[in-house]
Amino acid sequence: xxxxxxxxxxxFGVATAAYQIEGAANEDGRGQSIxxxxxxxxxxxxxxxxxxxxxxxxxxxxxxxxxxxxxGTDMYRFSVSWPRIFPNGTGEVNQKGLDYYHKLVDALIxxxxxxxxxxxxxxxxxxxxxxxxxxxxxxxxxxxxxAELMFQEFGGKIKKWITINxxxxxxxxxxxxxxxxxxxxxxxxxxxxxxxxxxxxxxAVKAFRRLGIENGEIGIAPNSTWKEPFSTEQEDKDACQxxxxxxxxxxxxxxxxxxxxxxxxxxxxQKGATVHIAEGDMKLIQEPIDFVGxxxxxxxxxxxxxxxxxxDCEMIDMGYNRTDIGWPIYPEGFYKMLTYVHNKYGDTPIxxxxxxxxxxxxxxxxEVNDIGRINYLKTHIAALQRxxxxxxxxxxxxxxxxLDNFEWAKGYTMRFGLVHINYRTLERTPxxxxxxxxxxxxxxxxxx
Ligand code: GCO
Numbered sequence: 001x002x003x004x005x006x007x008x009x010x011x012f013g014v015a016t017a018a019y020q021i022e023g024a025a026n027e028d029g030r031g032q033s034i035x036x037x038x039x040x041x042x043x044x045x046x047x048x049x050x051x052x053x054x055x056x057x058x059x060x061x062x063x064x065x066x067x068x069x070x071x072g073t074d075m076y077r078f079s080v081s082w083p084r085i086f087p088n089g090t091g092e093v094n095q096k097g098l099d100y101y102h103k104l105v106d107a108l109i110x111x112x113x114x115x116x117x118x119x120x121x122x123x124x125x126x127x128x129x130x131x132x133x134x135x136x137x138x139x140x141x142x143x144x145x146x147a148e149l150m151f152q153e154f155g156g157k158i159k160k161w162i163t164i165n166x167x168x169x170x171x172x173x174x175x176x177x178x179x180x181x182x183x184x185x186x187x188x189x190x191x192x193x194x195x196x197x198x199x200x201x202x203x204a205v206k207a208f209r210r211l212g213i214e215n216g217e218i219g220i221a222p223n224s225t226w227k228e229p230f231s232t233e234q235e236d237k238d239a240c241q242x243x244x245x246x247x248x249x250x251x252x253x254x255x256x257x258x259x260x261x262x263x264x265x266x267x268x269x270q271k272g273a274t275v276h277i278a279e280g281d282m283k284l285i286q287e288p289i290d291f292v293g294x295x296x297x298x299x300x301x302x303x304x305x306x307x308x309x310x311x312d313c314e315m316i317d318m319g320y321n322r323t324d325i326g327w328p329i330y331p332e333g334f335y336k337m338l339t340y341v342h343n344k345y346g347d348t349p350i351x352x353x354x355x356x357x358x359x360x361x362x363x364x365x366x367e368v369n370d371i372g373r374i375n376y377l378k379t380h381i382a383a384l385q386r387x388x389x390x391x392x393x394x395x396x397x398x399x400x401x402x403l404d405n406f407e408w409a410k411g412y413t414m415r416f417g418l419v420h421i422n423y424r425t426l427e428r429t430p431x432x433x434x435x436x437x438x439x440x441x442x443x444x445x446x447x448x
Contacts, residue, residue, distance in 0.1 A: 003446075003447060003448075004382050004446055005385075005444070005445045006381070006440070007388065008444055010395070010396065010397060010444070011074040011351075011395060012072075012398070012399075013073045013074060013076060013396060014071065014073050014075075014076060014400075014418065015076075015077035015354055015398045015400050016057070016076075016078050016401055016402050016403060017079040017121035017122070017405075018080060018084075019054070019121070020051065020054060020055075020406040020408075021057040021064075021402075021403055021405045021406070022055075022056075022058040023058055024058035024059065025051060025053075027058070028096035028097065029096050029097065030081065030083055030084045030087065030097065031083035031088055031094075031125050032127075033081070033083045033123035033126055034122075034125075034133070034181040035050075035051060035122065036051070037126055037129070037182070038180070038181030038182065038183055039181075039411075044183060044409065045410075045411045046410050046413050047411050047412070047413065049406065049411025049412050050406075051406045053426075054405060055405055056426050058100065061103065061104050064402065064403070065107040065108055065113070067402065068402060069111040070430075070438070071434060071437065071438050073113065074114055074396070075113065075114045075115075075116050075160070075396065076108055076114070076402075077116040077118060077353060077398050078115070078116075079117070079118035079120070079165065080101055080117060080150065082120065082123060082125055083125040084097030085097045085098060085146060085150070086125060086146055087127075088127040089125035089127040089128035089139075089142050090127075090128075090145060098153055109157060114159070114160065115158045115160070116351075117150070117154070117158045117162065118161075118165050119143075119146070119147055119161065119163055120164045120165060122166075122169070122180070122181070133193070134171070134196050134200075135175075135192045135193055135196070137196060137199075137278075140200040143203075143204065144200065144203045144207055147163065147207060148211070151216075152211060155213040155214075155216060159215050159216050159217060160216075160291075161208065161216065161217070161218045162218075162221050162293055162353065163204045163205065163218065163220050164197055164220050164221070165293075166222065166295060167198065167201075167222055168222065168223040168247050169223060170193065170197055171190045171191070171194035172190045172246070174190075175189045176190035176310075179409050180408055187268065187271055187310065188272070188273045188274075190273075191273045195275055195277065195281070198251065198281075199281050199284055199285060201220050202281075202283075202284035202285040202287040203284055205218055205287040205289060206284065206287050209287075217291055219289045219291040220251075220255065220292065220293065221293030221294070221295055221353040222247075222293075223247050223248070223251075224248055224294050224296045224341070225243070225247050225248070225296075225297075225298065225299050226244070226299030226300075226330065227239075227240035228240065228299070228332075228333070230303035230316045233303075235304040236303040238304065239302065239303060239305070239312055239313040239314075240302055240313055242267065242312070242313060244337075244340070246311070248340075248341065252292075252345050254285045254286070255285060255289070255292075255345075256286070256345040256346065258282045258286040259282065260275055271310050289348065291349040291350065291351055291395065292348050292349075292351075293350075293353030293354075294337075294338070294341065294351070295352075295353055295354035295355070296334050296352065297355065297356070298323075298327040298328055298329070298330055299333025299334070300316070300330055301316045302315050303316055315328070323372065324415075325410065327358070331380045331382065334384060334387070335383040335386050335387050335390075338384070338392045338394070339392060341392075342392045342393070347393055350392065351394070351397075352384065354400040355380055356373070356376075356377070356399050356416050357372065357373045357377070358416050359372040359373045359376075359415065361373075361415075361431070367431075370431045370432055370433045374432060374433050374436045377436070378446065378448055379448075381440070382448055399437060401416045401417050402417060402419060403418075403419050403421055404416065404419070417431070418433050418434040419431065419434055
């Protein structure tokens with residue numbers, strides 16, 4: 001048995017995202033997003049599920065705030081649905097959309113929960129996608145206009161802001177692999193989108209500074225992963241580094257060093273895609289941020305796979321357990337990734353903006369015995385503590401997710417919540433992991 005002792009000042013949180021929990025897709029003037037379109041395109045989402053109702057948090061936010069209150073977290077990370085604010089992406093503002101987020105944020109503050117607001121968690125207004133989406137530079141301007149409005153409207157109440165969630169997913173997963181909305185499979189498009197997202201982020205940060213939000217902090221939340229070379233062969237090491245590079249360095253290096261990694265620029269070029277950088281872009285991207293959010297779920301041992309195209313790093317099954325979504329459980333990777341990022345990109349404070357696990361346990365006698373999730377959290381928070389002991393400046397840990405919710409292309413088949421949702425009755429049942437997390441937030445220690 002080991003005792004994990006956590007710093008007293010480590011902040012805890014839980015996270016959600018608008019399209020995954022809100023529902024009320026056609027209410028109060030909300031416009032359509034690319035996820036409405038995508039989820040209604042046959043074959044894109046398991047079971048043909050969509051976010052029309054989801055957890056109905058739009059109507060049940062008070063109950064959800066009470067669940068967070070009882071859980072005892074310092075923070076709640078949520079996202080704003082851009083098409084609720086600008087139904088057409090730009091132009092006319094929908095007051096009812098603003099009203100909803102005021103009610104939510106007021107309820108959080110009244111209950112001593114600090115709001116952390118993500119501006120873009122994947123629900124691009126369809127009207128902007130119709131004009132090329134993130135591949136069109138006009139979307140950068142539309143995003144900045146939306147961000148400015150949000151800063152002005154909520155800057156007095158919301159102090160922590162995240163511009164963009166998981167830019168790798170928004171670009172490569174959604175525009176090259178095609179697994180997420182808008183579902184394209186074009187490498188050039190993906191590379192363009194990745195660059196425009198970073199420019200949009202930098203411009204929004206600049207606007208944030210210009211508006212001078214008192215005590216405000218702003219950052220971005222990139223993906224992460226870890227790949228441990230299967231062997232000492234150079235080609236295995238290179239393939240693992242490249243994979244880490246695609247996911248981490250392609251975004252971190254511009255943000256912190258003002259350039260793209262040369263070997264990846266070359267790699268994409270060999271596959272026919274170039275980065276189109278306009279004058280001033282790299283300077284904008286490097287606009288200093290107050291923290292960086294990092295999302296971590298999984299990693300693995302991996303090796304080079306010959307003739308496999310763009311992504312040539314193949315996971316090797318070492319018999320590690322997997323969560324119910326099939327992702328290998330690799331807490332060691334969490335530690336390694338954090339020390340890698342810290343060594344390479346310096347001392348910018350870090351929030352773990354997402355970490356959590358998919359287990360599909362159901363309710364029995366009003367309880368959900370999700371021991372798998374508890375074990376996942378135990379081992380990952382232990383790895384986090386090890387990273388903090390090694391000097392990684394982590395300020396907070398935010399668990400994904402408060403509620404079971406619409407898991408993108410997996411629809412409602414995969415559950416990540418600390419609270420179970422019955423999708424028929426929308427009843428909320430806190431799981432065992434909820435009570436476990438509640439205890440460690442109070443105690444700041446636990447037994448492994
Ligand atoms: C993410 C997404 C979440 C997912 C979670 C589990 O940022 O990847 O933010 O929305 O639900 O990661 O896949």
